[in-house]
Amino acid sequence: MPLASILKRTYLKFSKQTDGPFVGFYLYAMKYIVITDVDFLKTVLIRDFDKFHDRGVYHNEKDDPLTNSLATIEGQKWKNLRQKLTPTFTSVKMKSMFSTVLNVGDEMIRVVDEKLSSSSQTLEVTDLVSRFTSDVIGICVFGLECNSLRDPKAEFVQMG
Structure with missing residues (x-):
């Protein structure tokens, strides 16, 4: 049985009980904890995030x-x-980046519309999303207008 199924079954079984905010068990000598209380989950993921950094993900x-x-x-x-x-x-920096990301998104919509209107071109989504990401990183982190959505051979993309 996949681990995700075991964790889901455990959560469903113990989420209605009020014995505590989590339940723990061993599986093949590995310790697992399933959090069953939303408030405790917020504590772990937000307030005490720095104490729960080893999550066992590949x-x-x-x-x-x-x-x-x-x-x-x-x-x-x-x-x-x-x-x-x-x-x-920080929340202030993220709010200031939001409009910039929206502008790059609008440019991506225009590029997709142009490519779809010309019936001879195939739309390579993986490449387009990669260039979108490059443009967002370039402008938000470095303050550079990369324009890789329009120019796949843009210098920033080539260097990246």
């Missing part, structure tokens, strides 16, 4: 570098990365 930096992200890495490496990223994503 990551292999060497062979699969895309799995090496803030959501998967553990220990001191996670703490160092979070320390670096936290000042970048």
